[in-house]
């Protein structure tokens with residue numbers, strides 16, 4: 001294999017001769033890293049960097065030990081490597097060569113066409129005409145049943161919906177019975193989701209956080225996904241929210257260490273991602289606020305985020321953490337977009353949307369939760385003026 005296939009090769013020039021300690025650092029770097037991953041060579045007035053894969057943090061901390069001038073050739077090398085936008089990630093290392101090899105399929109587009117991609121969404125009749133969001137509801141918390149309230153919004157007026165529906169687990173909500181007959185539960189939920197699809201803009205997104213139901217053997221994430229596919233939404237993907245929460249019980253009585261009926265445990269939840277009409281949502285590049293590192297990490301669709309620890313403080317049994325919303329909004333929406341949560345609870349979605357410079361509307365059936373959601377917004381922006389459902393101050 002030629003050297004340029006094994007390595008990405010970079011050059012960094014220096015003005016004077018390298019000092020003894022700089023030469024020592026080169027030696028140490030070459031000893032510390034495996035030659036097939038990364039090494040440095042000196043040629044007259046430049047350092048040649050042979051880069052296959054690298055633990056950038058380790059490289060940085062080796063440089064830091066030498067207390068070199070910040071304009072040193074090593075700092076320049078570090079900057080050049082860290083500014084490379086295109087790389088894979090494996091075991092904490094950035095992969096610079098061959099990381100996307102397995103994705104190369106000859107005539108990919110033609111084959112996609114033959115296979116009839118999105119066959120399930122064929123014949124949708126979503127209009128491409130997006131509509132203004134009614135100003136009286138913009139940046140408001142609304143106390144209502146979403147099934148009724150959403151009918152007041154026009155078609156195609158919201159950029160992104162992120163929500164976590166009540167799970168029908170029997171949780172102790174303030175104003176909502178969480179142990180319905182399953183058929184009633186899904187009928188109600190799907191009526192609300194139908195409205196959600198209607199109010200989402202063409203190429204807008206709907207993301208639903210669902211916990212798999214381990215008690216009643218209801219695969220709610222599949223049932224919900226199936227609903228969206230039947231309603232011609234495009235499936236963009238699925239994120240595993242790894243909560244690392246091992247609190248769930250090990251076994252049902254009588255099933256311990258027996259193949260009779262082992263009890264499966266879940267330490268994670270799902271986020272199902274759907275798009276209306278188009279997977280690509282065009283927007284103003286100046287309104288993108290995700291950093292290169294965030295993007296690299298978050299497109300790996302397993303997110304390790306601890307569950308919300310302040311549920312007692314907020315008096316809500318099923319909040320999601322702000323970090324989850326931050327990732328969703330930065331990855332799937334632009335600043336100034338309109339974000340809706342039809343099961344807004346104590347307002348995690350609306351609070352984070354507000355912090356990140358998005359517009360929002362949060363609906364919840366419980367007055368108590370809505371008051372808390374408003375309070376959170378008030379704390380976020382001291383100058384925030386609270387409006388109620390009718391839009392009065």
Ligand SMILES: C[S@@+](CC[C@H](N)C(=O)[O-])C[C@H]1O[C@@H](n2cnc3c(N)ncnc32)[C@H](O)[C@@H]1O
Pocket residue numbers: 144145146147163164165166167173174175176316318319320321342343344345346347348349363364365366369
């Ligand atoms: C899983 S919680 C969402 C919690 C939220 N993600 C948070 O971080 O606070 C579901 C919420 O749906 C609300 N809810 C239940 N039925 C509703 C309905 N028909 N319309 C609006 N909200 C409803 C409940 O009051 C509850 O707060």
